[in-house]
């Protein structure tokens with residue numbers, strides 16, 4: 001089994017995605033979509049960005065590696081009667097089923113960053129985008145003090161080191177790496193721009209309840225707890241995460257959680 005696929009089919013990412021919908025909509029509102037556009041959403045999960053994009057009239061294809069998320073996305077598309085929205089299983093590092101220059105916009109918000117072979121991912125994103133059009137990525141930033149980078153950092157203290165040659169997905173949050181990958185795909189450096197942006201997670205319960213969702217449903221956190229349990233350190237991991245979520249909760253209440261997280265927005269103008 002492909003470990004990249006197994007990681008994201010583990011648990012149920014739709015539970016975490018449900019806390020990300022507001023920011024997904026806000027981000028999509030700023031993309032300037034029109035009903036004539038063809039959009040590819042890579043690693044789009046169950047449609048946090050794809051649904052709002054399709055509601056604006058664009059024709060949207062989501063390619064995601066996790067079968068369960070593709071199924072969940074297609075169910076949501078049907079529930080919302082979005083005939084121009086489709087989810088398919090596939091790998092961002094190999095989009096061979098898609099012809100060159102097919103899309104007006106390729107978007108990937110915390111999606112393609114998780115695919116192995118980042119140079120292939122950049123090459124494929126450039127290949128399927130129409131000349132003169134755009135790629136927009138949202139990537140978590142390593143060592144950032146906000147939520148997601150901190151979850152991954154804490155979790156790394158409880159898990160065995162990755163195999164030799166493993167390229168961390170978080171390198172997509174470092175501008176020099178992003179430049180290297182897109183210039184290797186033939187894009188001039190001055191066509192690649194960066195901005196800091198914020199995604200806010202909203203959970204209708206206490207921060208400890210939100211940690212419980214990650215522990216039960218988010219593949220990377222489930223793996224960290226599996227490893228910590230083997231070493232008798234699951235309680236320690238739970239405590240560190242609860243402290244993190246509580247300290248980052250900006251809801252002003254104990255029974256609701258609102259956590260803003262900073263990411264790197266990358267725009268590639270072809």
Ligand SMILES: C[S@@+](CC[C@H](N)C(=O)[O-])C[C@H]1O[C@@H](n2cnc3c(N)ncnc32)[C@H](O)[C@@H]1O
Pocket residue numbers: 004008009013017020042043044045046047048049063064065066069090091092093108109110111112114115116
């Ligand atoms: C953190 S989730 C984000 C999902 C969605 N973009 C959102 O914001 O709700 C990461 C997504 O990337 C997908 N993914 C991971 N590796 C992938 C790959 N190699 N190709 C395509 N999708 C991938 C996962 O299945 C998952 O849906």
